[in-house]
Amino acid sequence: MTTYSLLILPGDGIGPEVMAEVRKVIGWFEQNRGLSFDVSEDLVGGAAYDAHGVPLADATMAKAQQVDAVLLGAVGGPKYDNLDFSVKPERGLLRLRKEMDLFANLRPAQCFDALADFSSLKREVVAGLDILIVRELTSGVYFGEPRGIHDDGNNPENEGGRVGINTQRYTSGEIRRVARAAFELARKRGNRVCSMEKANVMESGILWREEVQWVHDNEYPDVELSHMYADNGAMQLVRNPRQFDVIVTDNLFGDLLSDAAAMLTGSLGMLPSASLGAPMANGRPKAMYEPVHGSAPDIAGQGKANPIACILSFAMALRYSYDLGAEADLLEKAVEKVLAEGVRTADLMGPQGGTPVSTAEMGDHVVKALSAL
Ligand code: NAD
Ligand code: IPM
Numbered sequence: 001m002t003t004y005s006l007l008i009l010p011g012d013g014i015g016p017e018v019m020a021e022v023r024k025v026i027g028w029f030e031q032n033r034g035l036s037f038d039v040s041e042d043l044v045g046g047a048a049y050d051a052h053g054v055p056l057a058d059a060t061m062a063k064a065q066q067v068d069a070v071l072l073g074a075v076g077g078p079k080y081d082n083l084d085f086s087v088k089p090e091r092g093l094l095r096l097r098k099e100m101d102l103f104a105n106l107r108p109a110q111c112f113d114a115l116a117d118f119s120s121l122k123r124e125v126v127a128g129l130d131i132l133i134v135r136e137l138t139s140g141v142y143f144g145e146p147r148g149i150h151d152d153g154n155n156p157e158n159e160g161g162r163v164g165i166n167t168q169r170y171t172s173g174e175i176r177r178v179a180r181a182a183f184e185l186a187r188k189r190g191n192r193v194c195s196m197e198k199a200n201v202m203e204s205g206i207l208w209r210e211e212v213q214w215v216h217d218n219e220y221p222d223v224e225l226s227h228m229y230a231d232n233g234a235m236q237l238v239r240n241p242r243q244f245d246v247i248v249t250d251n252l253f254g255d256l257l258s259d260a261a262a263m264l265t266g267s268l269g270m271l272p273s274a275s276l277g278a279p280m281a282n283g284r285p286k287a288m289y290e291p292v293h294g295s296a297p298d299i300a301g302q303g304k305a306n307p308i309a310c311i312l313s314f315a316m317a318l319r320y321s322y323d324l325g326a327e328a329d330l331l332e333k334a335v336e337k338v339l340a341e342g343v344r345t346a347d348l349m350g351p352q353g354g355t356p357v358s359t360a361e362m363g364d365h366v367v368k369a370l371s372a373l
């Protein structure tokens, strides 16, 4: 029997709370579908800093390189805000992405019908929404050199005397590989890709546009490609999000646009993601799965967090890392069923109000729905 290896990194804040609910889901698949998961757990972020003085231990990094998939909760929190930049919790997450070379970050935003009234936008704008943001994840201004904060000598024209530098840098190869990922995914969906950059003000944006167009013309002429400036893209996402199928964009624009897209679905607590790299020996991509949301310090420890983003991230692992598409569909249907029944965590309370369920209760409902389907 195939055993699927999974490294769980709960992290900080609500990370461990939502991960406990994924554990229930994994248990259900083991007991009811005869699947066998080899689950190990380790520390990342502030939790790793507290234990080891670094946000990701080398041993954890090595483990992440070996498993079929990594599932990460969230990192960060006010307790760690004043740490040196090099050991901040977020550095642990960025190290995982970079060293595993997870260049394609898939952030689907789907509006479940039952939640169409909970978005901050009108039902007619978001109902039936199903878009996929493909965010480049291992380059751009997040990693470009030079970077840092340094003294500006005794420059009399610079009050404060300091300079902060980050560099937006993309190679053609980095753009081409993420563009390919987006075109491949588009072929399995609506066959349309919209590429977003700011070619009007950035050379890296001009290169981005040219290289995406090159990949299209040479390898995917059958897919419909359009280009949009990212600021207009942000506006269009809120004005008429259903005009999009797949959006491909750089690391920073993708970060912002996917948070905006989250609200189209009702809550940041709903949005899963998959970060994929090159294929491993078994033919499946190297992969880490994580909700789009963070550690939510404002609600951590209160049992209020919505575990659906993390549960749906595990569904993406079933699909992309374990080739268990039917099981992924089943889990997504279970979530849909629970929402259709009116079960809501606090973040999904609309203007009508009602009584929210806790994180653990939401997990229990999903497991019950799995059995009922
Ligand atoms: P956040 O995503 O943690 O929270 C933003 C808002 O959304 C908060 O009001 C929060 O309560 C709410 N929210 C988020 N997830 C929720 C869920 N599952 N259920 C219900 N409500 C939810 O973003 P932030 O406050 O800007 O950042 C907090 C910390 O998390 C920072 O240290 C940041 O760097 C980190 N962060 C980590 C990740 C990650 O680990 N992938 C992602 C984003 C932010
Ligand atoms: C995300 C987060 C991360 C990012 C942070 C925590 C490093 O906001 O995954 O969206 O900026 O990529």
Ligand code: MN
Pocket (backbone or CB within 6 Å): 255, 256, 259, 292
């Ligand atoms: Mn983000």
